[in-house]
Amino acid sequence: MQEDQENVFDQEAFLDELENSHFANPAIKAPSHFINAPQVFSGLRNVASYPLVGPSTLDLRERWGLRIDLERQIGGYQYQSYLLDPCLEEMITILVTPIRKLVHDLTIGPLKGQSMNEHGVLVFFMINFICQTRGYKTVVKFLPHEVADIEPTFEFLRMQDKRRGEWETRYVLLIWLSLMCMIPFDLRSIDSQASKSTNRIPLVDQMIDTAKTYLDCAGKDRDGSSLFLARLLTRRDTCEVYLPEFVEWSKSILSCEPNTFQAIGILGTLCWIFKLGQREVLLPIADSVEDMLVFVESKDQLMSNSAIKKLIVKLSQRVGLCLLKLRVAAWRYQRGSRSLASNLGLESKVTVKKGSTTITEETEEDEDFEVPDAVENVIERLMNGLRDRDTIVRWSAAKGMGRISNRLPKEMADDVVGSIFDLFSEDVFKLPNGQPDISSASEHTWHGACLAIAELSRRGLLLPTRLTELIPWIILALKFDIKRGAHSVGGNVRDSACYVCWSFARAYTPEVLDAHVRKLSNTLIAVSVFDRDINIRRASSAAFQENVGRMGIFPHGIEIVTVADYFSVGNITNSFLTVAPFIAEFVEYRHYLAQHLLDFVISHWDIAVREVAAEALAKIAVLDLDFACSVIIPELTKMCASLDSAIRHGALIALGRTCKAVKAHSQTPMDQIISAKDLQDISNVVPSIPSFTLSGFGSEHVRQALCVHIACFAEAGWTVDEATLKSWHAIVYTTLERIEEPLQKLASETCGAVDAQYGVTEATFDYYLSRIAPNAERFGRRGFTLALGEIDYKVAGNAPWLTKVVDALAKNADHRPASTPGVMVADVETRRNSINALTNIVKVLDTKHKDAMTPSLSYSILQAYYTGLQDYSIDHRGDVGSWVREACMQGLEVMIPLVARLDSEAKGADVQQQHQSYLLDVDHAQVLGKLLQQSVEKIDRIRVCAAKVMTTLLYARTESAMAVESNQEAEHEYVLHVPHRAKLMEVIENNEELNWMQPAEVYPRVVQLLNLPEYRSDLLLGFIVSAGGIAESLVRHSSACLIEFVSNLPITIEDLATGDQDSPSSQPTLTLIEFGNEIMRIVEKYEGQDRIIVPLLEVLDMLFESGSMLMMEDEYDFTPMVRFVRRQTLRCKDMRKLTAGIKTLCGLCGLGGKIKKAILVELLRLLIHPFPRIRNITADSMYMMLNGSADEPTPETEEVGQILVTTAWNQPVAILTPIRDQLYPLLQLEKPKPAPAPTRAK
DSSP: OOOOOOOOOOOHHHHHHHHTSGGGOTTSOOOSSOTTHHHHHHHHHHHHTSOSBSSOSSOHHHHHHHHHHHHHHHHTTGGGGGGGHHHHHHHHHHHHHHHHHHHHHHHTSTTTTOOBOHHHHHHHHHHHHHHHHHOHHHHGGGSOOOGGGHHHHHHHHHTSOTTSSOHHHHHHHHHHHHHHTTOSSOHHHHOTTOOTTSSOOHHHHHHHHHHHHTTTOSSHHHHHHHHHHHHHHTSTTTHHHHHHHHHHHHHHHHTTOOOHHHHHHHHHHHHHHHHHSOHHHHHHHHHHHHHHHHHHHTOHHHHTOHHHHHHHHHHHHHHHHHHSOSOOOTTSOOSSOSOHHHHTTSOSSOEEEETTEEEEOOOSOOOOOOOOHHHHHHHHHHHHHHTOSSHHHHHHHHHHHHHHHTTSOHHHHHHHHHHHHHHHTTTOEEOTTSOEEOTTSOHHHHHHHHHHHHHHHHTTOSOGGGHHHHHHHHHHHHTOOEEETTEEEOHHHHHHHHHHHHHHHHHSOHHHHGGGHHHHHHHHHHHHHHOSSHHHHHHHHHHHHHHHHHTOOSTTHHHHHHHSOTTTTTSHHHIIIIIHHHHHTSHHHHHHHHHHIIIIITTOSSHHHHHHHHHHHHHHHTTOHHHIIIIIHHHHHHHTTOSOHHHHHHHHHHHHHHHHHHHHHOSSOHHHHSOHHHHHHHHTTTTTSOGGGGSSTTHHHHHHHHHHHHHHHHHTTOOOOHHHHHHHHHHHHHHHTSSOHHHHHHHHHHHHHHHHHHOOOHHHHHHHHHHTSTTSOHHHHHHHHHHHHHSOTTSTTTGGGHHHHHHHHHHHHOOSOOSSTTOOOOOHHHHHHHHHHHHHHHHHHGGGHHHHOOHHHHHHHHHHHHHHTTOOOOBTTBOTHHHHHHHHHHHHHHHHHHHHHHHHHHHHHOGGGGGGOSSOHHHHHHHHHHHHHHHTSSOHHHHHHHHHHHHHHHHOBOHHHHHSOOSSOOGGGBSSOOTTHHHHHHHSOSSSOSOTTOHHHHHHHHGGGGGOHHHHHHHHHHHHHHHTSSOHHHHHHHHHHHHHHHHTSOSSHHHHHTSOTTSOTTSOOOOHHHHHHHHHHHHHHHTTOHHHHHHHHHHHHHHHHHTTGGGGTTTSOOHHHHHHHHHHHTTOOOHHHHHHHHHHHHHHGGGOHHHHHHHHHHHHHHTTOSSHHHHHHHHHHHHHHHHHOSSOOOHHHHHHHHHHHHSOTTSOHHHHHHHHHTHHHHTTOOOOOOOOOOOOOO
């Protein structure tokens, strides 16, 4: 029996360690030996060297360190545990030696009465961990099993408290005792208290009583106890007395509503007993155990547990095996000899060992014998187990069916096989066409039946005469994929059906399967490449490979196996679009694969599978155009009329792609290879789509399929009549008005394909432009904006409309309020789509840009990009303006190199045409400035996009420069002529080493560019927005870089002249005075825009707090700045803005003089602000400002501080005003006179 493994090392520390280990790196190949053996031996010896009794010499952290290190070294071999075998004995010996000494010392030695410390628990833990990694059956062989150890070990087990958490100690002791109780000596001779006058052995009584107490545990110590009891009760000197008693005790416990864990422990123990015991010992208790099973099955509480049901099935099959004599069915089908020795001719008989009984496989005919009636109950229980909802129960029942059938007479075994076959037909009905309908069938029943068939087949118990009846069911099982609710069922059925096919290869000769090879090979191949689940594709591929290797009769097996391997079918796209077309080149599989797609995959419940299946069908169809035109296309046309949305969706896409592929590969006109009726049916597909399917639930999928369908026919140049074209336009236009953005994008591409093939009329342009007008419906405005960008304006008939289209799109892209009253600004999706449409127009025109677009019209596109880069719109979704900014940057990446190269060519040809340039000289630096601003702003995605575009533009070279390789690159060789190119290239390198997603990497490098005056304003604006942002990481890195940069600036030009003389004269450098002026220029430009002003106030607070701005106190006039900050706090209700203004005012107080007095007056006004929180913030800030002042404290300032600290500023303003007024004289300020009340007109 395969033992369950329990993960006992799930601590976070272990996982963190394991991430950096050798095994966590997938690039490192799996080891071929125990490479960590020296470290493990050293660690285990270290663990074993500490005393296990008395106070522990290691604290908890040190013990955990030892444990984690060994877990990391050993646990990595969980999936290659056999590599530990050469070192396993030494590992166990190192740990068991001190444990064995400890057991003797604490039970019969000088330390009797003492207890094991925490380090001893660690030693037991490591033994258990090795058991968990390698398996206890392998590890237990290396434990000592001397007679002298039995009583001390058992006594040490009795000393353990099962209520404590050290279950590893108890588990190791129990499996150790299970080994020791197998010694070939009478336990009476070992027990020091045994008496010859009675059959009872006191030591055994105590062992059984103690082990029983662990049967109700929830951990592994319950499993150890079950094994220990089974070993003990099946001994020859104990079974006669103690085994019946244990069975009666089990019945009494199970009849008294036991807890679930105790029931699992008892049933698990009985399973072990029937596995380890001799048949003659078990027969007397078999009937009693069978009655017990019947009783347990009647208890609903117990039968709701999966583990209990599995153990009932397992115990039942072992009872059945006990009731039947040990034999191997002589009637079973044998593919050659199942013994290697017989194959080599070394012996004429095969011996089979079961437990300690050896039998000989007879070659005579099957003899008649009587089967006990209880066996029928066992078979019925196993049949019910095959229907169970739990996989572990079905799997156990399937194995039990195989084992029991091997001991039954031929007739009875055949009845069992027939009963399993009957499981397939449960809840299966016949359709009118004679095909079975499995939609109501239970996936659990089919899975269990397939597992049982595989087990019977593997053992040779499924005779070849049954294959004709079985194969159709297995083929159905390979395709068992049914959608129920929001998910599908049947993956386990298909997987088990692959297991059946795999077992066929190992059980039968090629001659037996030759009649079925065509069906099996075709179905396995179809499942290998077209199943939705990766595990099923791989399982089917493995079954096909097994049959190819063992049978050699599958057509083109070797060629297919080399392509359809484990890895190639693992990727669904590669499997559908590469592997499947390759296999379809073999005519034996071609038509079946195409038909399988038509019957199952094109109508699959998963939309992604339907889409990739349509592409695969088109690839296969071109391999046989006659079959495609006579079978595939007519059948797809019929499927398009289905009322099932999944079938209709897949058929529409498949029909479009198939017809497009057939037309592309056919040298014959379509009307000669496709019948007139089929052509008419194809033309009627779109017009005949019911209108109710185009709206409501699921209509988006139908419309998506229709768009793909129409686009494929348009791209193929399909001949259509006016009515069909009109229906196409109706579908596409209404789809452009949908709310789903992916659907709008697809519809716009379809619109472009139709317009490119069938032309655009003047009425069409008028209709498009009317649908993007400011008063148009917003969803349609979004869609038709994209559609205008898909039109090919290189076509002569479309070119005259280009000016109107560009003007309309540029207006739609503008986020600024319209000058015309009543005209609404387009929503953000329309603005983004307008920018994308302009970019697409530029991209499509490409080298025809100069012929189709005047410089002024081209410049209007550039201005639309510039305007879009200032779009910082915000709604409930966040910074939605970033969508527009990103689209603008992507547009600049396309347009700037194109028009810059056109200007370069024009200047080279005619100097007089400079006034007709597409790109003004100022634009070269302006573009980079705006991109630099975006590259330091707060959204990671925007920074990455800006960096990509900057790199492209900065390093883009003219075509003539690219044609000539030169080591010396001049400025004229680049499409953009920007100042300070060398410095820009130094910061913005043309590689991917700089991660623009990480603020810690970006800001320290880009801040250097503030020294360049051409880019300073835009870049500083970006730094202010980031440094005054909300995200902690972004604010920390951006503000730190900016403060450090400003702190190192010279104050004046004179300071710059006396500074570092080694710096290149060509390197412009910013002064602190100029920095302050730049701040005030930003204030003048953006005052009233809180998006800029609030972060600016927070940045000013940081700069004053760091002392950077105070360094120019004598050289700079701060009065305008004070007035600006005061204006922001007047009549303001924004908490964040008020807080930043208060802190900035406190920072400005460091200037002293009249400015300080004016600021203090303003702060005292804020002390009685209507908002209590603002009053508290003002008081705290003033107190910190006064304490941090460089002036010597005076009694007056100390009193001011005392008032600020002791006053509860959340009191009513009427109470606080007199308190506030006390501060005026203390600060030597004149209290402002209240403004006169306005007089009312009489």
